[in-house]
Amino acid sequence: MPRYILRISQEHLTFRIPSLLSISQLFDFSIKFISEDQYRGILVIELEKEEHVNHILERDTLVSSISELYAEGKSYAALHEQMRGNLAVLKPYMQSSFKFTMEGVNHRVVETRIRETVESFAYTALEGNIKMKNYDEEFVVFEDYDFSAAHTTEARLSRDGQFQHVYFGRRIGFGKARLLANSHDVKARAYYGNTSMDSHMGFLMAGQALPAPGKIMYDPFVGTGSMLYAAAHWEAYVMGSDIDGRQIRGRDKGKGVKPGILRAAEQYGIEKLFLDCLTYDITKSPIRRGGWIDAIITDPPYGVRAGAKRLGRKEGGRPLRDEPYMMPDGTYSHTRPGYVPPSRPYELANLTLDLVQLARWLLVPGGRLVFFLPTVNEDYTEVDVPVVEGMKELKVGEGSVQDFGKWGRRLITMVKTAQDDGPPPTFEDHDQFDITKQPEYLPGHHAFRERYAAGFTSRKKSENSSPGADTPPSLEPVVQV
Template sequence: MQILVRFAQSHQEFRIPELLSVAQVCGFELEIPSDADATRPFMVLDLPDEHHARLLARRCILIKAVSEFWATGATAEELHVAVKANEAAWRPYEHVSFKFLVGAYNQTISSAEQRARMESLRYMDFDGKIDLKHPELVMEWWEEYDDAGELSGLPRGEGKGLLRQIYFSRAIEDGSARTLVHKFDVKKRAYFGNTSMEAEISLLMANQTLASPGKLMYDPFVGTGSMLYTAAHFGAIVFGSDIDGRQIRGRGTEKKETPGVESAARQYGLAGRLLGCATFDVTRNPWRRGGLFDAIVTDPPYGVRAGAKRLGRKDLTKQRTSPVRLSDGILSHVKPDYIPPTRPYELADLARDLVRFARWALRPGGRLVFFLPTVTDEYAAVDIPTLEGMELVANSCQDFGSWGRRLITMRKVAQDDGERPEFPLEGLPYGGGGNGDEEHVPAHKGFRDKYFAGFKREEKEQLAASSST
């Protein structure tokens, strides 16, 4: 069966990776057509049957609806020729109740124009009852236009864009997973912070992990827990850790229950799938063996709102290598008021170490899903950390102009866990993040400094432009 997928108008680069991941979760193979264009709002897929289309609609966050594809054409005349040629698909519905739905992308179609589209299909000669509320058949006519609104200075859909394609199909199911974006909206959450991941992105990340009942997921930079809730919603058992326990615990008042990751999990009815959270540095983790997790999903801090930290002193010449007993004979690190020293965790080091940790901690076939910020003009594919035993599955960019963040999905293809990795404070050679090029330094090294320097340059340019006018 050929299925017409209608996408939500966001995160275009994430569409195909999500389709492939959800198909894998649902237990079937999906082949994306070689000419598929993920930037367009419609895509035709070959699926075994209608049931598989419904599975995609119920799990894919970026799907607005799925329908049985009947015909397409670059013009109305071409479409009618295609509809007549495919009579075998629609003729079995000639006696059922029905209605038409006419819509457009990047264009507004008036009621009179919609009626004209419907009237042009009279040759189908359906004798069933027209039922606008509960029809047995909904036939959809969708027109796709180029967006000329920006060029003409008009809002989206009000410009005179050129018609690109018309699609005619039988409605199967609306994308019900889209409602989860509202359910997990951070503004409605019992507990969230200024670095909480937005709901739509955390849901997309959960799909990339292949989250499903019985799988064990781990977030080593858990923060306020956004990725835990969405993975748990899809049935996974989740655990989180962070070097800063204050984010996990939250801060409450005498009149209100102490907020935190656990309170948000209870809000969503997911407390039973939260194993818990712990405070530790992932580079000094307590895991006693590898091959524990089905997926590691995280959004590492990269310094724009909060910088990553790891245990150790900024000045490595003052770094202790053994516990020091105080004059009272008590080890300093067991005293109640002890605060361990921390040092900045360079993003390029963190990304490389995260892949090395995943190579050891994941089960064979397990996935690592994480965001990596990049400087748009400097990014190169060689920047993505690589490691023998880890395979790149997807690399999708959320573009913010001068910079963006890439959702990296990797799979552990190694069948063994290898040696437990060590993470020396002085770091390791970059080598392109492990790609064999020892001369290459990833463009995201020093991202925080580049980010703020870039904004300062833009401010200076704006001031110069305003002073000259």
């Protein structure tokens, strides 16, 4: 199969392969990864058809350009030797006007060497006119360098030409989706909040949900709607819910004033794709049937900027009333403007397991659940991902992680393998996370908010510790209250 050079961003490295695979799965084509090191600025892949290249350029926010690969090597001598034996690939372009370009990865090539390098390809005997603008074809030389923190002129001159690999090919196109992070930048958005997802990360997450025209996608912790804008950009129908309607509406109130989420959707030209955004506690959901949503995509609140809540009162507080409370003026409290129902913390371990159970019920067979799971890097293990029969995690390598040092956000993508809806989740607190019942193991994200505040003291024992035999290893004190 033809090979292609992907000039690819070196941010969000662990997201690049899952992003490419999600595109191939959506459009039903295969990708073979040729590069041994898949985390450099150049990634070589094999594709069966050039039309598949266009799908990647349209959808992948990390790919800046794609070129057809003609020759490569660790030196120009090796590259030219290979290219001389492959001149037949240039036959369709012999009469075309053309341009030669040199690009350095992690390096800006010294100008005085560019002309010399271009002239070394004279043996290709291209007969078309050379044009800097309005050319028919662009041939590109890529020099791939190791990263260097030194950016002085002296450092640039000393490392010029000291590349690890060099590639030659014909540019097919530039990444169109690469610009989405800027056009959807949160700071320029008509409505956003302090918990709004970074626009680029929102598109990376949405890509895993395989958005496409006619699909229905749902965010049960919608907040200010960041996930929905990205999914709707690819023409999926979207809907959301949140226990706090103020997040959805924004501060602007009054008759005829659009909720904040819809104002931003209007800004992006996707308002008609918003089915609705509703205010309710997900554990008291009004949804009455399962098996009709194509994807659930969400960033659950975990306490760094806002903690998760569910209806109820904190342990030891007054019990909830069974009947509505009537105020002295004869009105019910819950009908008053600004009414906020009593709520209690929603333990993250319970929330994530409930979320997977909800997906098991709501998704169509083959539907996807995409969410961020905050993890303490020192404590994380694969068993921390909730396990529910009929749901399977799709994992590539070590997984996609946004690393913040002691902790990170791990992108979890799961697919519904079950063919039936199964029972709806009960949303009862799970005994396996009840610390009073001395469970043998607690996932790394249990009590995440408290651990974040305490600086993430690890639950793992030090080699010198010797707790009592009756103390479960995962229940060592992690925070002083």
